[in-house]
Amino acid sequence: MQAVGIVVEYNPFHNGHLYQLTQAKKETEADIVIVVMSGTFLQRGEPALISKWSRTEMALANGADLVIELPYPFSAQKAEYFAHGAVQLLTELGVEFIHFGSEAGDILPFYELVDTIQKDFSTINSYVQEHMKLGLSYPRAFSNALTRLNRPTAISLTEPNNILGYHYVKAITDQGSPIKATTTKRIQAHFHEQSISSNHIASATSIRKAINEGTPLADIAHTMPASTVNLLTKYKKENKLLHTWDLYYPFVQYKILSSSCEQLRDLYECEEGLEYRLKETIKFAPTYTDWIELLKTKRYTRTRLQRLVTHVLTNTTKEEMQTAHSEGLRHIQLLGFTTKGQQFLKQTRKQRNLPILTKRAKATGGIAELEERAAVIYAQPLLIHARYRAIKAEFNPPIQLHSH
Amino acid sequence: MQAVGIVVEYNPFHNGHLYQLTQAKKETEADIVIVVMSGTFLQRGEPALISKWSRTEMALANGADLVIELPYPFSAQKAEYFAHGAVQLLTELGVEFIHFGSEAGDILPFYELVDTIQKDFSTINSYVQEHMKLGLSYPRAFSNALTRLNRPTAISLTEPNNILGYHYVKAITDQGSPIKATTTKRIQAHFHEQSISSNHIASATSIRKAINEGTPLADIAHTMPASTVNLLTKYKKENKLLHTWDLYYPFVQYKILSSSCEQLRDLYECEEGLEYRLKETIKFAPTYTDWIELLKTKRYTRTRLQRLVTHVLTNTTKEEMQTAHSEGLRHIQLLGFTTKGQQFLKQTRKQRNLPILTKRAKATGGIAELEERAAVIYAQPLLIHARYRAIKAEFNPPIQLHSH
Numbered sequence: 001m002q003a004v005g006i007v008v009e010y011n012p013f014h015n016g017h018l019y020q021l022t023q024a025k026k027e028t029e030a031d032i033v034i035v036v037m038s039g040t041f042l043q044r045g046e047p048a049l050i051s052k053w054s055r056t057e058m059a060l061a062n063g064a065d066l067v068i069e070l071p072y073p074f075s076a077q078k079a080e081y082f083a084h085g086a087v088q089l090l091t092e093l094g095v096e097f098i099h100f101g102s103e104a105g106d107i108l109p110f111y112e113l114v115d116t117i118q119k120d121f122s123t124i125n126s127y128v129q130e131h132m133k134l135g136l137s138y139p140r141a142f143s144n145a146l147t148r149l150n151r152p153t154a155i156s157l158t159e160p161n162n163i164l165g166y167h168y169v170k171a172i173t174d175q176g177s178p179i180k181a182t183t184t185k186r187i188q189a190h191f192h193e194q195s196i197s198s199n200h201i202a203s204a205t206s207i208r209k210a211i212n213e214g215t216p217l218a219d220i221a222h223t224m225p226a227s228t229v230n231l232l233t234k235y236k237k238e239n240k241l242l243h244t245w246d247l248y249y250p251f252v253q254y255k256i257l258s259s260s261c262e263q264l265r266d267l268y269e270c271e272e273g274l275e276y277r278l279k280e281t282i283k284f285a286p287t288y289t290d291w292i293e294l295l296k297t298k299r300y301t302r303t304r305l306q307r308l309v310t311h312v313l314t315n316t317t318k319e320e321m322q323t324a325h326s327e328g329l330r331h332i333q334l335l336g337f338t339t340k341g342q343q344f345l346k347q348t349r350k351q352r353n354l355p356i357l358t359k360r361a362k363a364t365g366g367i368a369e370l371e372e373r374a375a376v377i378y379a380q381p382l383l384i385h386a387r388y389r390a391i392k393a394e395f396n397p398p399i400q401l402h403s404h
Numbered sequence: 405m406q407a408v409g410i411v412v413e414y415n416p417f418h419n420g421h422l423y424q425l426t427q428a429k430k431e432t433e434a435d436i437v438i439v440v441m442s443g444t445f446l447q448r449g450e451p452a453l454i455s456k457w458s459r460t461e462m463a464l465a466n467g468a469d470l471v472i473e474l475p476y477p478f479s480a481q482k483a484e485y486f487a488h489g490a491v492q493l494l495t496e497l498g499v500e501f502i503h504f505g506s507e508a509g510d511i512l513p514f515y516e517l518v519d520t521i522q523k524d525f526s527t528i529n530s531y532v533q534e535h536m537k538l539g540l541s542y543p544r545a546f547s548n549a550l551t552r553l554n555r556p557t558a559i560s561l562t563e564p565n566n567i568l569g570y571h572y573v574k575a576i577t578d579q580g581s582p583i584k585a586t587t588t589k590r591i592q593a594h595f596h597e598q599s600i601s602s603n604h605i606a607s608a609t610s611i612r613k614a615i616n617e618g619t620p621l622a623d624i625a626h627t628m629p630a631s632t633v634n635l636l637t638k639y640k641k642e643n644k645l646l647h648t649w650d651l652y653y654p655f656v657q658y659k660i661l662s663s664s665c666e667q668l669r670d671l672y673e674c675e676e677g678l679e680y681r682l683k684e685t686i687k688f689a690p691t692y693t694d695w696i697e698l699l700k701t702k703r704y705t706r707t708r709l710q711r712l713v714t715h716v717l718t719n720t721t722k723e724e725m726q727t728a729h730s731e732g733l734r735h736i737q738l739l740g741f742t743t744k745g746q747q748f749l750k751q752t753r754k755q756r757n758l759p760i761l762t763k764r765a766k767a768t769g770g771i772a773e774l775e776e777r778a779a780v781i782y783a784q785p786l787l788i789h790a791r792y793r794a795i796k797a798e799f800n801p802p803i804q805l806h807s808h
Contacts, residue, residue, distance in 0.1 A: 250784070251658045257780050258659075258719040283780075283795060286788045315662040376661050376687075380654070384690045391687060 001344050004030035004097040005090035005179070007070070007083070007168070009038045011048050012232055013058035014207055014224045015200050016101075016186070021063045023184045024099035032065035032340050034095055036086045038075035039371055040378040041314070043082050045306025047243040047378055049208060050235040053393055056336040060401040061227035065341035067398075068093065069333040071371035073324040076310045078138075081325075083167035084175075089332060091177040094348045098168055098179050103159035105185025110169045113153045118173070120149060135298045139163060161186060212244055239386045245306075247381035249288040252313050256282045268311040268321045269304070278312070314374045324366030331357040331368070336399035360395050405748050408434035408501040409494035409583070411474070411487070411572070413442045415452050415612065416636055417462035418628045420505075420590070420605050425467045427588045428503035436469035436744050438499055440490045442479035443775055444782040445718070447486050449710025451647040451782055453612060454639040457797055460740035464805040465631035469745035471802075472497065473737035475775035477728040480714045482542075485729075487571030488579075493736060495581040498752045502572055502583050507563035509589025514573045517557045522577070524553060539702045543567060565590060616648055643790045649710075651785035653692040656717050660686045672715040672725045673708075682716070718778050728770030735761040735772070740803035764799050 004024045010017060025033050037059065039052050048055060056067045074085025090098055104110070117124055127145035132138065143157040155162045169181050202223040210220050211232075221229045236242055256264065256278050264275035277295060285291035295305050311321075332354050337345070345356060360372065372394060379390035408428045414421060429437050441463065443456045452459060460471045478489025494502055508514070521528055531549035536542065547561040559566045573585050606614075606627040614624050615636075625633045640646055660668065660682050668679035681699060689695035699709050715725075735758050741749070749760060764776065776798060783794035 251655070254655045254658070254781070254784050255662075257784070258717075258777065263719075284792055313662075315667075373662065377658070380658050380661070388688055 001031045003032045003095040004028040005034045005095035007036045007086040009042050010055045013228045020101045028097040034066045035064040036068045038070045040374045041076040041310045044303045045310045049242045054231050054235045060336045065338045067336040071367050072374040079163050079167040083171045087171035100165050101186045102161045102165040102183045104155045107183045109154040114170045116151050137301045245288040266317045268316045269308040330365040331355045333357045334398040338401045405435045407436045407438050407499040408432040409438045409499035411440045411490040413446050414459045417632045424505045432501040438470045439468040440472045440474050442474045444778045445480040445714045448707045449714045453646045458635050458639045464740045469742045471740040475771050476778040483567050483571040487575045491575035504569050505590045506565045506569040506587045508559045511587045513558040518574045520555050541705045649692040670721045672720045673712040734769040735759045737761045738802040742805045
């Protein structure tokens with residue numbers, strides 16, 4: 001049995017995701033698809049619209065055979081850590097391939113780029129630092145550094161999926177993982193070429209935007225599998241809300257207003273006096289959106305700041321994150337599986353070093369603790385009964401899908 | 405010009421308060437009444453129903469000539485610190501008398517009790533510690549210690565106003581203050597004796613209880629001056645709420661769930677493993693009231709625990725409180741004054757060591773910082789515009805009443 005791994009957020013699962021999952025399986029001729037999915041808080045520093053359990057159901061309903069949790073210390077992170085955690089989990093699980101969508105669409109330039117950067121690492125790094133000191137964001141500084149070194153790449157490094165792809169290949173190389181990386185051009189362009197109505201494809205960002213603006217699900221239902229629409233509807237009905245930053249804003253505001261600058265400085269990603277900026281801007285910003293606009297600078301991207309705000313919300317300190325990372329993964333948290341997924345786990349049991357966790361009760365170590373705390377904070381905007389259910393759900397067994 | 409000082413919360417101002425204020429002036433033949441009033445969080449560990457500014461208006465409308473703020477490091481405290489701060493402020497202001505209502509009603513036993521305790525301090529203290537180790541609350545342990553020493557007092561020390569009175573007299577003695585203490589029997593009994601309908605008198609606790617239960621103000625209006633009813637109505641209309649613990653519960657819950665035990669242990673009054681108890685009990689307690697019931701033990705009174713919860717909410721550490729207390733008062737915060745009050749301040753200017761603050765912008769030091777933070781947190785349940793107004797109001801000039 002061969003497996004292909006993909007790294008996802010499914011926030012929410014849409015037709016583009018379905019296309020990638022199908023392509024991944026087809027192109028690699030794998031028997032099963034293993035999905036590594038972020039838990040509660042995501043790479044852009046946002047809460048997931050709906051719980052990890054509902055998103056696991058979406059994944060299982062649409063072809064995933066195993067859903068594995070990417071825990072908080074990797075999920076709410078810049079591309080480098082995010083990719084590192086995901087590749088480590090997939091290597092441990094014994095997948096043959098990792099598959100990702102990219103703007104580039106060809107895998108060779110990714111390997112070439114990793115090679116180039118490895119050779120000229122210290123020069124590139126010093127250029128990046130230099131450009132960042134001039135006020136450029138990391139992706140822009142990185143891209144400039146390559147141009148300056150006369151090592152132009154075929155991959156545009158300001159495209160988010162290219163950056164992630166680069167970091168997957170880099171993590172594979174750094175970790176000496178036997179996984180083979182493979183990529184497909186992102187769906188939007190692809191479908192366009194094949195003259196399929198572009199209406200059926202929309203980015204998760206634009207779907208979330210529509211949902212946040214109150215667009216009825218029926219009006220965007222054609223961009224998602226029916227199972228996604230049903231699960232979103234069910235979640236909203238049972239929980240009376242979808243998780244958006246606005247709902248967490250009172251807590252962030254309270255946290256910043258009640259903390260000293262010294263306490264804020266201890267939090268992960270609070271660097272270079274950002275604690276003062278947090279305090280100055282939050283007192284009179286009426287909404288989360290207004291506040292982030294106030295907070296933004298040329299130096300710090302919105303994504304970078306949203307991740308900081310996520311760590312402020314979850315009260316994650318530099319020390320805790322460092323401990324979690326240096327301890328490393330102690331287990332693999334299983335969120336969902338199909339019969340075929342279960343067979344794969346049985347067959348590969350002896351090749352794994354880490355135990356597969358089916359109940360969080362047994363979890364120990366910094367990574368599990370940070371994920372658990374994030375899950376409790378994630379549940380905070382819910383009304384009382386929904387909140388209990390959400391907190392207790394952390395200790396649920398994985399979701400089992402008996403047949404595809 | 406002679407002044408009598410009284411120490412109050414006015415949460416809210418009612419007929420019993422009016423009676424005490426009138427008696428204080430009459431009995432001492434003072435020209436003016438100086439009121440030292442708690443700011444935002446009160447001695448029982450509760451938020452004040454309405455802002456310090458509205459309560460200042462209540463005081464001025466009913467005979468107070470000066471309203472002085474008792475800041476957070478003294479207001480949300482056990483009787484000893486509460487009395488210490490209040491007596492220090494009144495001494496600094498140069499009042500001739502301090503007047504308090506008590507269950508006892510006679511001032512002599514208070515002086516006698518202070519004398520007794522001073523003489524046998526170490527024995528009483530060791531008895532108190534011993535009884536507390538057996539699980540008794542402080543007031544009960546204290547009362548038992550006196551009985552055991554065969555020093556029974558005419559004052560029942562389980563009555564809250566007697567305890568406060570004892571601590572006023574003790575603070576006067578300890579500080580070597582020239583203030584003379586005087587007391588009147590509490591109004592409820594007094595009115596009863598004089599056959600005035602007890603309907604016109606209700607404790608602030610029972611008034612708050614009625615308000616919390618949704619009783620229309622009209623139904624309890626006869627227990628308060630018309631100005632109180634008007635100011636409560638106005639506050640509620642402008643701010644859409646009265647400040648009750650329920651509104652702060654989500655923040656306390658968030659704070660406890662997002663903090664480590666070590667972080668909770670750093671907070672003021674979090675002693676003897678209470679951090680674990682906070683964490684264990686809060687996750688599944690649906691309301692604040694349910695939670696406090698779960699939290700209570702024979703050892704810790706509700707009031708003691710509510711004060712702890714207040715410090716958790718305001719994120720006040722042991723270190724901050726110690727710094728504030730050891731720095732001491734750096735100024736006197738004026739909240740309101742009448743023409744006569746202003747005259748008194750002019751006449752006594754040269755006798756004061758501390759500046760009178762009319763705007764908080766000039767405030768420095770730990771005491772002022774803790775009060776300001778408490779005021780910002782106090783405003784957190786308000787809707788956005790009301791919240792801005794409340795936060796900005798901290799820097800308002802005092803309220804001036806031109807004539808009585």
